[in-house]
Amino acid sequence: MEKxxxxxxxxxxxxxxxKGGLETSSSLAERLESKRNYNYTKYHPMEEIYKWMEDVExxxxxxxxxxxxxxxxxxxxxxLLKLGLExxxxxxKKAIWMDCGIHAREWIAPAFCQWFVKEILQSYKTNxxxxxxxxxxxxxxxxxxxxxxxxxxxxxxxxxxxRKSRSLPPSDCGCRGVDLNRNFNANWGxxxxxxxxxxxxxxxxxxxxxxxxKAVTDFVGSxxxxxxxxxTIHSSGQLILLPYGHPEISAPNYDELVAVGKEAAAEMKKVxxxxxxxxxxxxVLYKNSGSSRDWARLVGIPFSYTFELRDxxxxxxxxxxxxxxxxxxxxxxxxxxxxxxxxxxxxxxVTTVPNAAVTTVTxxxxxxxxxxxxWSTIMAFSLTTGVLM
Amino acid sequence: MNLTILIVMAVLTGVLGSPYVTDTDVTPGSDSAxxxxxxxxxxxxxxxxxxxxxxxxxxxEGVEEDxxxxxxxxxxxxxxxxxxxxxxxxxNTRYGSPYRWVGLHKVHSANAEEVAESGRKYHLEISVQExxxxxxxxxxxxxxxxxxxxxxxxxxxASCEALLTANTTAxxxxxxxxxxxxxxxxxxxxxxxxxxxxDPDMKPLWHLGGVASSFVMxxxxxxxxxxxxxxxxxxxxxxxxxDQLRFNYHVLLHDMVSQEIIHWKLLVTWSPAEGVKVLxxxxxxxxxxxxxxxxxx
Numbered sequence: 001m002e003k004x005x006x007x008x009x010x011x012x013x014x015x016x017x018x019k020g021g022l023e024t025s026s027s028l029a030e031r032l033e034s035k036r037n038y039n040y041t042k043y044h045p046m047e048e049i050y051k052w053m054e055d056v057e058x059x060x061x062x063x064x065x066x067x068x069x070x071x072x073x074x075x076x077x078x079x080l081l082k083l084g085l086e087x088x089x090x091x092x093k094k095a096i097w098m099d100c101g102i103h104a105r106e107w108i109a110p111a112f113c114q115w116f117v118k119e120i121l122q123s124y125k126t127n128x129x130x131x132x133x134x135x136x137x138x139x140x141x142x143x144x145x146x147x148x149x150x151x152x153x154x155x156x157x158x159x160x161x162x163r164k165s166r167s168l169p170p171s172d173c174g175c176r177g178v179d180l181n182r183n184f185n186a187n188w189g190x191x192x193x194x195x196x197x198x199x200x201x202x203x204x205x206x207x208x209x210x211x212x213x214k215a216v217t218d219f220v221g222s223x224x225x226x227x228x229x230x231x232t233i234h235s236s237g238q239l240i241l242l243p244y245g246h247p248e249i250s251a252p253n254y255d256e257l258v259a260v261g262k263e264a265a266a267e268m269k270k271v272x273x274x275x276x277x278x279x280x281x282x283x284v285l286y287k288n289s290g291s292s293r294d295w296a297r298l299v300g301i302p303f304s305y306t307f308e309l310r311d312x313x314x315x316x317x318x319x320x321x322x323x324x325x326x327x328x329x330x331x332x333x334x335x336x337x338x339x340x341x342x343x344x345x346x347x348x349x350v351t352t353v354p355n356a357a358v359t360t361v362t363x364x365x366x367x368x369x370x371x372x373x374x375w376s377t378i379m380a381f382s383l384t385t386g387v388l389m
Numbered sequence: 390m391n392l393t394i395l396i397v398m399a400v401l402t403g404v405l406g407s408p409y410v411t412d413t414d415v416t417p418g419s420d421s422a423x424x425x426x427x428x429x430x431x432x433x434x435x436x437x438x439x440x441x442x443x444x445x446x447x448x449x450e451g452v453e454e455d456x457x458x459x460x461x462x463x464x465x466x467x468x469x470x471x472x473x474x475x476x477x478x479x480x481n482t483r484y485g486s487p488y489r490w491v492g493l494h495k496v497h498s499a500n501a502e503e504v505a506e507s508g509r510k511y512h513l514e515i516s517v518q519e520x521x522x523x524x525x526x527x528x529x530x531x532x533x534x535x536x537x538x539x540x541x542x543x544x545x546x547a548s549c550e551a552l553l554t555a556n557t558t559a560x561x562x563x564x565x566x567x568x569x570x571x572x573x574x575x576x577x578x579x580x581x582x583x584x585x586x587x588d589p590d591m592k593p594l595w596h597l598g599g600v601a602s603s604f605v606m607x608x609x610x611x612x613x614x615x616x617x618x619x620x621x622x623x624x625x626x627x628x629x630x631x632d633q634l635r636f637n638y639h640v641l642l643h644d645m646v647s648q649e650i651i652h653w654k655l656l657v658t659w660s661p662a663e664g665v666k667v668l669x670x671x672x673x674x675x676x677x678x679x680x681x682x683x684x685x686x
Contacts (some may be wrong), residue, residue, distance in 0.1 A: 042584075043583075043584055128589055153583075154583075157579050157582065157583055160583045161619060161620070161641065161650050163648060179648070194647075198675070199647070199649070200647065200648040200649050200650075201647065237645070275495075277465045279465070279466070283463070283466050283467070284465060284466055284467055284470075285467055285645070286467060286645075286646050289473035312492075312493070313474075313492065313493075314492055314520055314617075315581060315585050316619050316643055317586045317643075318581045318582075318583070318584075318586030318619065318620060319415070319585050320581065320584070320586060321584050321585060321586070322585075323585070338551075370601055
């Protein structure tokens with residue numbers, strides 16, 4: 001009797017070990033697959049992006065978690081990935097916000113959000129500065145805000161250049177969709193908008209009338225004390241836009257916004273030689289109101305930028321896939337430049353004690369990197385004070 | 390902080406008046422009747438002079454902004470950029486071909502002045518590049534945006550250093566002969582496609598579409614537009630006539646300012662000897678009621 005029981009327990013134990021072993025190797029395979037098989041230099045339809053988010057979260061649980069923070073007009077999930085590490089001293093964390101795909105046809109933007117996540121995933125373990133930043137702040141990344149619109153651009157070649165959401169219009173007008181980047185509660189409906197629902201800059205029936213704009217407003221709005229910077233990614237034009245879209249209003253930290261923006265543009269140019277023009281929308285593009293960037297600044301997030309990625313008109317929104325990599329590489333340099341700045345400003349360049357496992361060589365490189373960041377921050381500030389009007 | 394924002398907004402509402410005043414710029418020919426407000430329309434402005442006056446008022450109040458109306462312009466700001474874009478279209482109409490498609494590289498300096506009874510004239514120093522190659526060339530140009538609404542097209546004069554003389558003659562001649570000899574007439578669509586891809590064989594027809602579109606974009610441009618060709622939706626070769634290759638083009642133009650996509654049909658001819666000509670151009674109306682959704686019960 002005892003021998004039989006012993007054998008049964010042994011068998012159960014063996015099977016549990018086997019199952020555990022299989023699970024470990026399959027999750028390892030998934031982790032490898034999520035990093036290696038996904039092609040970041042191709043445009044992906046929404047179903048693939050949803051699956052990619054699941055894979056990334058499952059494969060990197062120590063860094064990534066996802067959150068559905070709203071539903072589109074057609075009731076699809078608006079999902080973000082939260083990238084962050086535990087703070088070793090248990091301190092309260094700050095955050096940065098990045099969204100892509102407010103405008104459906106700007107395909108390079110969602111491609112960049114995915115690229116950004118991939119870069120963080122693949123480099124944070126060997127990048128002490130990145131590790132430090134992820135311990136101090138969370139990065140909220142929404143690959144596609146306007147899911148309905150994005151999916152619409154994939155239905156048919158003739159829908160490729162759709163811009164707006166896909167909400168139904170009010171009863172006195174016959175076309176679908178609202179320009180989500182005119183729908184935020186920031187001087188809503190004043191300049192650079194249309195009240196005609198058939199137009200591409202239609203601002204909606206009222207501020208934040210659209211569920212997509214509301215989702216961003218609610219999520220970000222409930223974390224204002226945390227969020228250090230707000231980056232909203234678009235195409236095209238090669239611009240870094242600062243608040244505000246209204247020509248009569250200046251942000252109180254305009255000079256600093258310009259300095260940090262110009263630093264980002266300089267970093268971007270180093271990558272592939274492309275020029276990005278820095279300025280307010282009314283200076284370098286056109287007047288507008290109701291943008292997410294303006295709203296973020298208005299509610300107190302100190303650093304808020306719109307990135308308009310490649311190109312300058314040759315392909316416009318139809319950017320070839322062979323430009324995804326270079327466009328994303330330069331955009332990454334620009335975004336990281338701003339994120340690093342706001343991080344260092346908030347945390348007074350406090351560096352964590354390097355992990356004992358990290359080699360001395362890495363430590364020196366990182367110290368140099370931090371020193372360079374501190375120096376360029378000082379340079380940016382002295383330039384700023386030098387050109388104060 | 391919140392109170393400050395409220396005060397600022399209250400003051401601005403008082404200063405700017407009704408929130409239903411839209412952007413001060415006027416797009417000539419815009420059909421802004423009644424309720425529907427084109428993004429660039431002003432409810433009261435009837436002619437160009439009022440627009441300029443109003444624009445002047447805005448600029449005087451905007452102390453943080455560079456002065457845009459007249460004098461030296463910031464070359465990276467939109468007024469100079471829009472004027473330079475017009476020069477680009479002009480150069481394409483003069484020098485463009487399936488192997489020469491001109492793009493704007495940089496604006497070096499810009500100056501604007503009011504010309505009494507005529508409009509506003511921009512003086513520009515720019516660099517342009519041939520998108521088919523890698524060379525950039527400097528040009529001096531003048532753009533006159535007319536004041537009167539019935540004389541819509543801007544007038545451009547430009548002289549470029551090297552007059553865009555990259556040697557494309559051999560390629561053009563080869564293409565011309567090849568297209569003439571075609572037994573089946575060429576056609577193409579979606580150049581580029583949704584992924585930004587263009588078949589290498591179709592690139593000359595894409596460039597030709599871009600050059601032909603510049604004729605339209607030159608004609609349609611104002612200080613309140615920024616046009617680029619977004620896509621060749623369709624191109625069909627027609628029978629050659631008088632030694633000119635002929636094509637029907639359906640192109641999609643993008644105006645950055647209104648963010649609209651505008652459809653145009655063009656009848657285009659080309660030969661190396663005669664260059665590109667657009668014999669007919671027709672704007673296709675925006676189908677406002679193409680997507681009438683089912684009304685709720």
